[in-house]
Amino acid sequence: MNAAYSGRLPASLAPATFGARIFSDPSFGAFWILRIGFVLLPLLMGVDKFFNVMTYWPDYLAPWVLSLLPFSAATAMYLVGAVEIITGIAIAIKPRYASYIVALWLLGIIVNLLLLGGVLDVALRDVGLLVAALALSRLAAEFDPPFGARQRKARTS
Numbered sequence: 425m426n427a428a429y430s431g432r433l434p435a436s437l438a439p440a441t442f443g444a445r446i447f448s449d450p451s452f453g454a455f456w457i458l459r460i461g462f463v464l465l466p467l468l469m470g471v472d473k474f475f476n477v478m479t480y481w482p483d484y485l486a487p488w489v490l491s492l493l494p495f496s497a498a499t500a501m502y503l504v505g506a507v508e509i510i511t512g513i514a515i516a517i518k519p520r521y522a523s524y525i526v527a528l529w530l531l532g533i534i535v536n537l538l539l540l541g542g543v544l545d546v547a548l549r550d551v552g553l554l555v556a557a558l559a560l561s562r563l564a565a566e567f568d569p570p571f572g573a574r575q576r577k578a579r580t581s
Contacts, residue, residue, distance in 0.1 A: 455563035458556055459519050462526060466512035473505025481505075486540040515560075520568040523561035530554040 482497035
């Protein structure tokens with residue numbers, strides 16, 4: 425054995441640290457930017473549904489949707505807030521699957537806003553978020569292993 429060998433891989437062959445990979449691998453960095461954003465934003469928006477600090481959220485519910493519900497618009501927004509909090513947590517845990525749920529949720533919000541009218545700018549913003557959620561789902565296919573993938577890999581070793 426070479427006396428100069430230290431037992432460590434040369435820096436060029438060593439696996440990149442998480443921080444280094446964020447900056448050196450654009451798709452890995454994009455995955456984490458979207459993942460963090462889709463954790464924090466739904467959590468923030470979901471919590472605000474209970475306190476109405478940013479806006480009075482019940483005003484964003486289309487009247488025809490409200491007519492279908494057996495409870496008030498405020499109660500509906502509490503439920504929406506709970507769903508948004510759950511989706512933020514789900515993205516933190518498993519973006520591979522949760523990003524599709526977020527995309528469907530955003531599609532429902534877009535349809536509601538289009539039918540509400542007068543908030544087309546907000547609906548367009550949510551189209552952008554829908555596109556971002558779908559981009560996260562594609563990146564998660566690369567960087568977030570499916571359920572059970574680690575266990576299968578461990579069994580074959």
